[in-house]
Amino acid sequence: MVNAADPNAIRAVRAIIARAKRWDLFFSLLGILSLMVGVLTFCVLFLDMAIQGVPRLDLDFFTSFPSRRAANAGILSAWVGTVLVMAVTALAAVPLGVAAGVYLEEYAPKNWITDIIEINISNLAGIPSIVYGLLALGLFVYYFGFGQSILSAGLTLALLILPVIIVATREAIRAIPQSIHEGSYACGATTWQTVRDHILPYSSAGILTGVIIGMARAIGETAPIITIGALTFIAFLPTAPFSGEPPAGLFDWIFAPFTVMPIQMFNWTSRPEAAFTVNAAAAGFVLVFMTLAMNGLAIYVRYRLRKNIKW
Amino acid sequence: MTASASLPTRLLPSASLGNGVSDRLRKKASRHVKERIIESLLFSAAAFSVFVTVAIVYVLVKESWVFFQVVPLSDFLFDTQWTPLFDDAHYGIMVLLSGTLTSSGVALLVAIPLGTIIAIYLSEFAGFKVREIAKPFLELLGGVPTIVYGYFALTFLTPILQKIYPDLPGFNLLSAGLVMGIMIIPYVASLSEDAMRAVPMALREGSYAMGATRLQTALWVVTPAATSGIASAYILGISRAVGETMILAVAAGMQPNLTFNPTEPGATITSYIVQVALGDLPHGSIGYQTIFAAGLTLLLMTLAFNLLGYWLRKRFREVY
Numbered sequence: 001m002v003n004a005a006d007p008n009a010i011r012a013v014r015a016i017i018a019r020a021k022r023w024d025l026f027f028s029l030l031g032i033l034s035l036m037v038g039v040l041t042f043c044v045l046f047l048d049m050a051i052q053g054v055p056r057l058d059l060d061f062f063t064s065f066p067s068r069r070a071a072n073a074g075i076l077s078a079w080v081g082t083v084l085v086m087a088v089t090a091l092a093a094v095p096l097g098v099a100a101g102v103y104l105e106e107y108a109p110k111n112w113i114t115d116i117i118e119i120n121i122s123n124l125a126g127i128p129s130i131v132y133g134l135l136a137l138g139l140f141v142y143y144f145g146f147g148q149s150i151l152s153a154g155l156t157l158a159l160l161i162l163p164v165i166i167v168a169t170r171e172a173i174r175a176i177p178q179s180i181h182e183g184s185y186a187c188g189a190t191t192w193q194t195v196r197d198h199i200l201p202y203s204s205a206g207i208l209t210g211v212i213i214g215m216a217r218a219i220g221e222t223a224p225i226i227t228i229g230a231l232t233f234i235a236f237l238p239t240a241p242f243s244g245e246p247p248a249g250l251f252d253w254i255f256a257p258f259t260v261m262p263i264q265m266f267n268w269t270s271r272p273e274a275a276f277t278v279n280a281a282a283a284g285f286v287l288v289f290m291t292l293a294m295n296g297l298a299i300y301v302r303y304r305l306r307k308n309i310k311w
Numbered sequence: 312m313t314a315s316a317s318l319p320t321r322l323l324p325s326a327s328l329g330n331g332v333s334d335r336l337r338k339k340a341s342r343h344v345k346e347r348i349i350e351s352l353l354f355s356a357a358a359f360s361v362f363v364t365v366a367i368v369y370v371l372v373k374e375s376w377v378f379f380q381v382v383p384l385s386d387f388l389f390d391t392q393w394t395p396l397f398d399d400a401h402y403g404i405m406v407l408l409s410g411t412l413t414s415s416g417v418a419l420l421v422a423i424p425l426g427t428i429i430a431i432y433l434s435e436f437a438g439f440k441v442r443e444i445a446k447p448f449l450e451l452l453g454g455v456p457t458i459v460y461g462y463f464a465l466t467f468l469t470p471i472l473q474k475i476y477p478d479l480p481g482f483n484l485l486s487a488g489l490v491m492g493i494m495i496i497p498y499v500a501s502l503s504e505d506a507m508r509a510v511p512m513a514l515r516e517g518s519y520a521m522g523a524t525r526l527q528t529a530l531w532v533v534t535p536a537a538t539s540g541i542a543s544a545y546i547l548g549i550s551r552a553v554g555e556t557m558i559l560a561v562a563a564g565m566q567p568n569l570t571f572n573p574t575e576p577g578a579t580i581t582s583y584i585v586q587v588a589l590g591d592l593p594h595g596s597i598g599y600q601t602i603f604a605a606g607l608t609l610l611l612m613t614l615a616f617n618l619l620g621y622w623l624r625k626r627f628r629e630v631y
Contacts, residue, residue, distance in 0.1 A: 020524045020526070020527065021524060023524070023526050024524045024525050024526045027431075027432070027436070027525075027526045027529075028432070028436050030428055030432075031428055031429065031431065031432025031433075031436055031437070032432070034425045034428040034429045034432065035429050035432065035433075035445055037425060037493070037496075038425070038429070038448075038449060038452055038493065038496050038497070039445075039448055039452075041452075041493050042448070042451065042452050042455070044467070045455070045459070045460075045463045045467070048463070048466075048467050049459070049462075049463075095356075096356050096359060097356075099352070099353045099356035099357070100353070100356040100357040100359065100360060102353055103350075103353035103354055103356060103357040104357055107350050107353055107354070108357070116361065117357050117358065117360060117361060120360055120361050120364050121360050123364065123614075123617055124360060124363060124364060126547065126550050126613055126616075126617050127367065127554075127610065127613060128550070128553070128554020128555075128556070128581065128609060128610075128613060129554065129556070130554065130556045130581050130584055130585070130606070130609070131367060131371075131554070131606055131609060131610050131613075132367075133584070133588075134367075134370065134371060134584070134602065134603060134606040135363075135366055135367045135370050135371075137588075138370035138371075138373070138374060138603070139366055139370055142594060159363055162360065162363070163360070166360070190342060190346050191346060191350070192345070192346055192349045192350075213454075216454055217454065219456070220454075220455070220456025220457065220458065220459070221456070222456070222457065222458045222556070222557045223457075223556035223557055223560075223581065223584075223585060226585050226588050226589060227584060227585070227588045227602075228588075229588055229591075262456055262458045262557075265458055265459075265462065266458050266461075266557065266560075266561065269458070269461065269462050269465065269466075269561055270561065277466060280462055281462070281466075284458070284459045284462050287456055287458075287459060288455060288456070288459055291454050291455065291456060292451060292454075295450065295451055295454045296451075299447045299450070
């Protein structure tokens with residue numbers, strides 16, 4: 001039994017407390033240090049690329065085709081390809097993902113079929129992206145005969161970001177209070193009327209956040225697109241969308257060969273000449289800037305959402 | 312008896328009510344049909360995800376089946392050389408597996424300690440403001456395209472490592488693995504933090520009331536209570552490391568090399584697939600089928616990790 005009046009015992013207890021507090025402080029510092037490793041790496045990566053690449057960024061860089069001479073090479077075919085592939089991805093993934101999310105939240109009965117779908121979606125999110133590339137190579141490129149086209153690439157990336165959009169849709173819908181549903185049903189609305197007039201409008205900002213994050217991921221994906229056999233040297237543009245002879249010519253562009261930003265960067269990175277490394281840095285800077293802008297937009301939308309909506 | 316006999320007539324609207332009302336009720340029937348059509352459309356969108364899984368397994372198994380008709384499974388598992396594109400072809404997946412395991416090992420040595428410390432710090436120590444700034448920053452770190460990380464490993468980290476260790480070759484698994492570890496930190500940290508914050512406040516308060524400090528509470532109360540969530544965060548990190556492609560394709564070289572030494576160059580399952588896809592192998596050749604066999608191996612590995620994670624979640628789940 002410690003005697004409360006014994007000064008030695010009090011001192012011993014104080015020493016234990018001081019030691020425990022020192023450990024606390026030590027761990028706080030360790031935590032900040034670990035956080036800094038992540039943050040600093042990101043800053044160094046960004047600055048290193050900016051210092052190397054930004055001097056290379058001028059209008060010509062965006063309006064030139066790739067070339068054998070590094071100084072003349074540009075990313076015209078790459079960014080046009082990225083924009084077109086992203087358009088196909090969004091058109092395929094957004095309706096499908098939102099519809100699946102709405103079904104699982106608003107319609108799905110509690111049974112084994114729903115369980116299978118749910119487990120399956122979380123499994124899909126864990127499959128490496130290159131496996132999606134192999135799927136697309138076997139299915140889209142050869143079985144469906146789409147070839148190494150914008151359509152194949154866009155659909156591949158759509159499958160890849162489908163789980164992201166489904167999960168975001170479900171979370172956005174779950175944030176809507178049950179009373180909204182009940183109010184709508186009490187007025188005699190059907191399930192679809194409730195979804196169309198209440199659920200979708202109120203969850204749209206949350207869904208938008210998920211879509212932007214998914215697209216930001218798709219923009220940087222390289223492996224699956226290389227796997228379907230995208231070319232790395234494209235010195236022409238696909239036919240402009242909707243410019244061909246209608247009706248079949250309207251969609252010529254989706255069957256065109258293409259390249260995208262990350263593949264262009266990969267191509268330049270794997271060349272030994274230093275001049276091409278500078279090009280790679282410039283292309284990488286543009287790519288990181290695009291993904292950062294998209295992620296920033298998503299964070300902003302979510303922040304606004306949290307501020308504005310008070311149920 | 313009379314009451315129940317009159318019931319059917321009361322339920323027939325056209326018999327007892329005016330024509331206008333029956334029209335409106337009939338419209339309701341068509342509304343019902345429309346509802347069912349919409350529901351089945353939405354269901355097919357959700358069921359499509361199952362189709363994707365089936366298609367992945369079908370494509371990989373179909374092409375691998377052809378491959379294993381030519382190459383016996385024992386060669387695939389136990390041969391110590393991987394030279395599928397040479398005249399003297401060997402198909403020992405062990406060689407690629409060693410690259411995958413070595414680089415993932417390096418990555419996890421970085422990501423798991425740092426990710427866990429960051430998670431504990433953000434969940435138990437950091438103030439509201441620090442957390443509000445740090446979390447989006449971590450998300451950005453996870454959103455950087457992996458090709459950019461590959462470029463960073465090759466042109467920035469490798470030269471620095473060569474100054475410390477001059478014998479390091481230009482392509483090596485170490486630099487790729489380290490950068491991959493940094494890339495995985497956000498996944499590990501953010502999922503572990505979510506798990507820790509889900510631990511009820513009463514547990515912490517009980518611990519503080521006993522005189523424990525923050526660190527003691529974090530290590531001996533919160534972390535054990537959040538084990539299942541933290542374990543699944545680790546599993547996700549492992550799956551990411553095993554499936555990562557571009558960092559390794561750019562910075563680790565693509566020579567197959569049976570080694571567990573991270574300072575050597577090496578090919579992984581994923582970077583081999585990229586290497587083959589960059590060349591132009593004819594559709595249906597044995598070289599073309601090797602990438603499906605490699606992909607199937609990768610899929611089985613990630614599936615095993617996912618199942619392990621699922622089991623851990625069930626086994627160690629704490630219910631409050």
